Amino acid sequence: MTDHDQLMKALIREFFADFLRLFFADWAARFDLTHVEWLDKELLPDPPDGSRHLLDLVAKLRTKEPAPGHDPADASAWLAVVHIEIESPDKTTLLKPRLPRYYIHLRDARGLPVLPIVLYLKVGLDGIGVDAVSESFWELEVLTFRYLYVGLPGLDAVKYVAGSDWLGVALAALMKVEKERIRALGREALERIKMAPLSAQQRYLLAACVDKYLPLDEAGRAEFEKFINADEEVRAMAKGIFERAYDEGVEKGRSRGFHEGQLNLICAQLERRFGTLPERFVERLNSLPTERLVAVGINAMTAKSLEELGVE
Incomplete structure (x- = not known):
């Protein structure tokens, strides 16, 4: 994730449980989302090219059922890692080759099952789904790595801005919408967020997402500045x-x-x-x-x- 998307990282971290329930409800139901431990400094060792990668969001939490590698008789040890990468470039080719290495690093370092998720800000794909990274040696398929993804531009902004999930209201700013409705969508999102039964900090994060990714008219701009x-x-x-x-x-x-x-x-x-x-x-x-x-x-x-x- 690029540094100027720090806001999106803060937003998903604050609304982590909402993110899983909104886009991956079946998966969310299998986790205990009441307590999440954030592993903030997951920095990969230097690869041969000398570059380093700080993983975006890495959460450790309990599962409600045993995953592969868990002792079915010891529920206290049912722990797993959810790794979320936030990708802003308008193509998948930059991130996808790195995902298997990220997974192997976390699996080895933590010794826990890892659920990989990518949040694409500018790539729609099928909206929500499962994508794969494959490597072959001639006719031999050597590696297939699968991960969950959300492609925000592939989702309907009008549906989410009118929905009951406050994170969805804010993320509608990155979803598809008819050009003539863009400014109206921004005003509607801000009006809804202003009335949300959330803390001031949470409302700020949601409103800042709308401000960053949707053009606001003068009234919308004035409304956002009131938040700050x-x-x-x-x-x-x-x-x-x-x-x-x-x-x-x-x-x-x-x-x-x-x-x-x-x-x-x-x-x-x-x-x-x-x-x-x-x-x-x-x-x-x-x-x-x-x-x-x-x-x-x-x-x-x-x-x-x-x-x-x-x-x-």
Whole structure:
């Protein structure tokens, strides 16, 4: 997952049980979702090319029935791992070859059954299903690896934005919808999220997803900014998302790539609010140290003007 999708990672982590129930109800029913242990630093050892991969979301939880390798007589040991990768590129070819290696790493490191899931943000496939990675040596099929997937662009946004699951309301922002309904969909999603019986932080995450992936009109933009300005805890969460993205970027040894991704995200945010950015302003942003750029990204969500950011 790229650093600028840190928001999506925070969203799925917060609504993990809802995610499983919404898209994989049969699987969700076989897990005990009342307690989840997050394994935050699952970093693969350096492969031969020297790159490193921090897995997106790795959860350890109990199962309600024994899985292969479990002792049927010892329910206390019925543990499993759910691994979710969030993929933003508009094709599957970048991630799929890595999935078997991710699985083997987790299976060996944890000694537990592993359920692999991919959340595609820009690839629809069949909406929800099972996909496979296969390798052959001539006519011999050496490896077949299967995983569950959600392809959000393959799902109907209107159905989910009107549904009873709040995560589905927010994720409708990435689903298919007729062009003439896009802005209305964003307003409807925000209006529903505003009334959701959730914590302020949870409503912020849901609203931020809508804001990021759907174009909002002036009224919708004003409504979103109320989420951030109205509650100190919400502002702290917004700040935390940017800071965690920076921390992970450094840990992966990809600070330069993170800097570029953060710059693109901030520019996109500001252009949606203030129109085309002056070239000098963008150059000045790019020259800032990464730590300062993160701070600008946090302030960009509530600033009333470019001047208020103090970049020039």
